Amino acid sequence: MPNSQGEPSPKIRFEDVVKQFGDNVVLDHLNFTVDRGEKVTLIGPSGSGKTTILRLLMTLEKVNEGVIWVDDDPFSHEMRKGALTPASEKYLRQARRKIGMVFQHFNLFPNMTVIENLTEGPVHVLGRSKDEAVDRGRKLLDMVGLAEKENAHPSQLSGGQQQRVAIARALAMDPEILLLDEVTSALDPELVVGVLNVLRDIAHSTDITMLIVTHEMQFARDVSDRILMFDKGRIIEEGAPEQIFTEPRNDRTRTFLHAVI
């Protein structure tokens, strides 16, 4: 949606966001934006607040101060008021529907087959017909290279295959924003490549806005339009992958990259 100057507004905007757990200030007056369709990767040492950013967007946590905007909606606002009313619950549900998240642990429904995992949300939440949901589910399974597994149960799949199903399941909800939180860090090394290849394809072939937390620096370099380097709840450097990975300006970025690459 254009703003008053006629420029398109960002897809996501963190405005002076403070998040603390007790005395621990995890995000310290954080400001950043993500444009529509942009792929942004958050890097930085463990504990620097990256996952908290994704959890705030999923409304799994509340901000203490500031506002998170999605499109032109003050997305975090209803949660700040304290007790949720039915109206604000409804608002949050609708706002959250724009966002899909894939976690480190895949959290598939264990009692359902792969295709049932993919159709449950579209049928029960989006009100799609069963046929339509199955059709789309099959296309997505094909895209993640698991067309032949539609009737398998999650326990019959490798971790990498389960994670690819989790990615397909997130996409089945047609998210405008996809959040990826360390999606390969629980996998055996030989399974990581397959998952990253699927995500690379999605990043290059869709206009979904993506916010990614990963330690896979080559992957970050391949898919990101922009990298944000975090330390202690602040962005200490941001830029295009080429710049960040080849000529970081900040000493702490340099030290971090030396340690992880």
Ligand code: ADP
């Ligand atoms: P990162 O993803 O960069 O590793 P996190 O966002 O997971 O960092 O964590 C940032 C800080 O917030 C850490 O100090 C962590 O211990 C703290 N933290 C995260 N979640 C909680 C929670 N639910 N309760 C208390 N502290 C938390």
